[in-house]
Amino acid sequence: MHTDARNIENNSLIEGDICIVGSGAAGISMALEWLNTPYKVILLEGGGFEYEAQMQDLYKGKTTGQRYYPLESARLHYFGGTTGHWSGFCSTFDPIDFEERDWVPHSGWPIKREDLDEYYARAHKNLDLGPYEYSAKYWQDKNPDLKGLTLDEKTVYNKMWQFSPPTRFGTKYRDTIVKAPNIHLYTYANVTDITANENASAIKEVTVKNLAGKQHTVRAKQFIIACCSIQNARLLLASNKQAPKGLGNQNDNVGRYFMEHLEIKSAEIWLTKPDALKLYHWEWEITKARAELAISEEMQRKHKILNGTASFTPLDIARKQPAFIDIWTADTAQTKKNMAKFDQLGQDGKKKEGYKAFQLFTRVEQAPNPNSRVTLDTDKDALGVPRAILHWELTPLEKHSLRGIYKIIGEQVGISAEGRVRLLDYLQDESDNTWPAFTGGGWHHMGTTRMAANPKNGVVDANCKVHGISNLYMAGASCYATAAAPNPTLTLVALTIRLADHLKQKVKSAV
Template identity: 60%
Template sequence: MHTDARKLDDNTLIEGDICIVGAGAAGISMALDLLGSKHKVILLEGGGFEYDDKVQDLYKGQTTGQKYFPLKSSRLHYFGGTTGHWAGMCSPFDPIDFQKRDWVPHSGWPINRGDLEPFYGKANEILQLGPYNYTMDFWQKKLPEMNPFPLNEKVIWNKMWQYSNAHFNQIYKGSIVNAQNIHLYTYANVVDISANEGVSEITEMIVKNHAGKTHRVRAKKFVLACGAIQNARLLMASNKQAPAGLGNDNDVVGRYFMEHLEVASAELWLFKDFPTNLYTVDWGVTKASAEIAFTPEIQEKERILNGTASMIPLSVGKHQKPRMETFQEDDPRKSKQVMNKDFDKSEELAKKEKGHILRAFQLNTRIEQAPNPNSRVTLSKEKDELGVNRADLHWELTPLDKRSIRTMYKILGQQIAVSGLGRVRLNEFLRDETDTTFPDSTNGGWHHMGTTRMSADSKTGVVDKNCKVHGINNLYIASSGCYTTSGAPNPTLTLVALTLRLSNHLKSVLAG
């Protein structure tokens, strides 16, 4: 069922069993999982079904530190959330991503990969990916030309990816709007959260919109699914009863903001032609491809972060501008247009070139960012049109991030040379071993993580292993903000799996 909250009488009281705030990848996945259950689900979405610049403007904020995308355009603020813009690249986290690693400060989740395993399959379905199988052998049987580089398997492995075309605003609008037990309210921006006197229980959420209406929402359980930056903002801005905001007694909310560093890092020059079908997406048969990955053993030996290298023809890569340069418009639609235009132009320019384009490749890193408490979201003094303090972001990288990338290509270079395949050449910014800085051209993946991190201890995390906010009985978070460490893969498949695990937990809590 759908209601436009602008059309309700002012000060309407909305009541249900579970209230989900935000209808993006996480919120809609949870609603789909609860669809047809006996629970009355209230799904609050700040935007409508289409882009609306007034609503989008609520995301505006300042960034400092390492150059970042404009906050206004790095997320979409309407039904379907940022899946309206995402590129759909998916791969699950590795077991090592959840482990405590003594060389990665603040690492170690209170859950492991096995805890998510029962939910990855359904997450794969919700994202409309192919079979839930990410082993190279499986995909090679479908397309035998998928040929790995003959490198030492104790050092290098091939991590498989699949590609989703699931834009939730298009594919799930009907199911959500027509569901009897899902009550979707659009133009229902949560602006404040009230708790009981002891701040141990949420009593109600306050919803506002640009039509000047204010409503109240009551439920047994509340789930924040507004995205990692907005969830942290909402917790910090809800400071009537707790001066630093809800769940923030230990000053952890907003800290440990992580991105994936996606940066052109090296060139691969092959001595002779080698079939690279494994490393480029085959849109016909498999819709899958691999990235060059580094084994857990070598990560431990070299004390580096988990990362991968993907390949594009050098003739294309050298004409491409960094996305951190092309995606700088405040309007997300314009930013995407400028970026895509640049991609198309680089392909065109490459086609005009003659030479060994199949033997020279640009190697692009995708790597987790080391958790860093100084990389953080804070509340601005400036307020948005609905009266909430805006979110600002200070993105800060560490020397471990830089050393890990440099080491990855040193290892890969050695392996490629030993195998007689060719040579790897480091890009300029990686050559000086004493330089720990990153150039402005360093891309993120628009992956916001870590701001409400998971930890068994409330001193070092915002949510517990069930994504429940420490100290508050009925407040949960469904977000990549809950990631303790960010893994190398793009976040959404794991986010949906984690959300389904939370949904399962809520069902059992409500049942008994």
Template identity: 75%
Template structure:
């Protein structure tokens, strides 16, 4: 069922069992799990079904620290959320990503990879992926021409990726959500405040507003913040009537530990002769490929972060402009952020033999409490303080990036498969600076991190906000560490897991 919140009576009261705030990958995945259940689900989407510049403006904010994309360009504010411009890259986190690593401060999740495996398998369907099998052996059986480099997998292994179409949740699941009798979708319903009881231990209601001047109240037994990492933190910090520092922020953790994937060209690989390298190349329509990854043993030995290297034909990649320079505030205003992404995907490398490749890195950022989201003094058109993102690195990122390519270079040389040439910015071990083309993947993570101890995180292992009985957070905001893969597959898996937990809790009452 769908209702345009601009067209109902002002000050309407909307009531249900579970209120999900945000209709992107996380919120829609949760709603899909609840279709056909006895629970009345309220799904709130701030925008409509299409891109609108005035809605996108509500995501505008400021950035400091490491250069970053304009905030309104990095997320989409309409039904389906940022799946409207994602590229479809999917791979599960590695087991090491969930472990406490003594060389990485603030690492360690209260859940394991094994805890997520059943939900990863279910998430594959949501994202139109193949079977939940990311082994090299499986994909070689599908195509024997996927021949790996002859590297020692105890040092460098082939981490497999599957590619979604990419699935646009707003297009694929619109009819399913709208027709679901127990799911009540409200568009143009921006949550502007969360009201708790006086002890700030239970959420009573949320206030929604839109640019048509309407305001409504939503009451439910349970509430789930399923916006992006920046907006989830922004909403908790701005909801400060009962808790002066913001809901869930009794230990000053809300908004902290913002993480992104550092995405950056790093080296070149030269082969003795042209090779198709079909296992590693990617083009539109390819279902899977491998990236070079560092084994858990070597990560521990060298005390480095997790990261991967993708191979792009150098003849093609050398003409690519760094993404940090191409996605600007104007991108959002002209709606090119969607068509531009699709165009870039279709104009990517074509499968043919090359003898030189650019090695492009995606590496996790170490959890850093100084990398954070705070509130700005400026307010948006609905009266909510805008977000201020301070993106900050530690010395571990540069050390890890350099060591990753030293390991890859050694293994490529030992196997006589070719030679690896580091880019200039990685050669001096005493140089901790970053080049101007350093970018991110638009992968917002952290800000309401998961931890058993309330002093170390915002939500528990079930994504419930510490100290608040009926408030949850869905999505990558809950990540304790970022791992190397793009976040959408894990976001979807965690959301399915949260939906299952909530329904079990509802049934137990």
């Protein structure tokens, strides 16, 4: 069932059993888990069904520290959320990503990798992925043409990615949500405040507003905030009537530990003979699976480096393509033109016979850093909510890890006699911790309401419940304690499905 919140009587009271705030990958995945149940689910979306500039303006904010993308362009504010412009990259986290690592400050989750296996498999259906198989051998057996480098797998291995079509949640699941008798979707219902009881131990209601001047109240038994990492933190911080520092922020953790994937060109590989290296090849909306080079857990421990992967782009193509940080602007139309030109350069340069040289492009996790954070500005948006300020701050561990990754890969490529690896200039000096102008992120926001067993170390517990608040949950990548190397969407959907199962048990036992 769908209702446009601009068209109902002002100050309406909306009531249900479950209230989900946000309809991106996490919010819609949560709603789908409640289909055909006896519970009334309220799904709140701030925008409508299409892109609107005035809705995007509500996401506008400031950035400081390491150069970053305009905040209003990094996330989409309408039904389906940022799945409206994602590329479909999916891979699982590794066991080491959940462990406490003595060389990675603030690392460690209160859950293990195997706790997500069941949910990864279920998330595949939401994302239109293939079989729950991530071994290179499985995909090479299916397609013998997928050939890569022959390296020692105990040191450098082929980590597989699968590719969603990519699934646009706003398109695929719109009819399912709108026609569901127990799912009540409200568009143009921006949550501007969360009201708790007097001692902030439980949530009573949320306030929604829209640009038509309407305000409504939503009451439910359980609340799930599934906006995105920046907006999740922003909303908790701005909801400060009962808790002056913001809800869930008694230990000053809300908004801290913002993480991105550092995505940056790092090295070149020159082969002894031309090769297509099809195992590492990616073609938009065609490729079903590909590999990236990854460093084994044993070698990560030995060299005390972060988890990261290396992808291949033919060097003569890569040298013509601008850095992502220069492509993505606040002007959506211009960004689309920039991306189209970037993709066209890749298409024009293809050679069937293979290439002699490739650029190695890294996606490496950012170390959890409490100084990398989201705070509130004094400036407010059109609905009266303080805008976000993102301070993105890297540490020397990220650059040390980049050097370590390519030292290991370079040694293995040399041993195999398949070629040589050359570090780019900015990585040559081991005492230099500065970053070049082309440094960018993957638009992967994580960690601002991080998961931790102890409330002193995080915002939510192992079930994504906000510490100290009985009925408030966070959904999505804001719960990540560490970023790992893979793109976050598959894991955030899996974590959301796990949360849904927990909530079903909770509401069932309460009856």
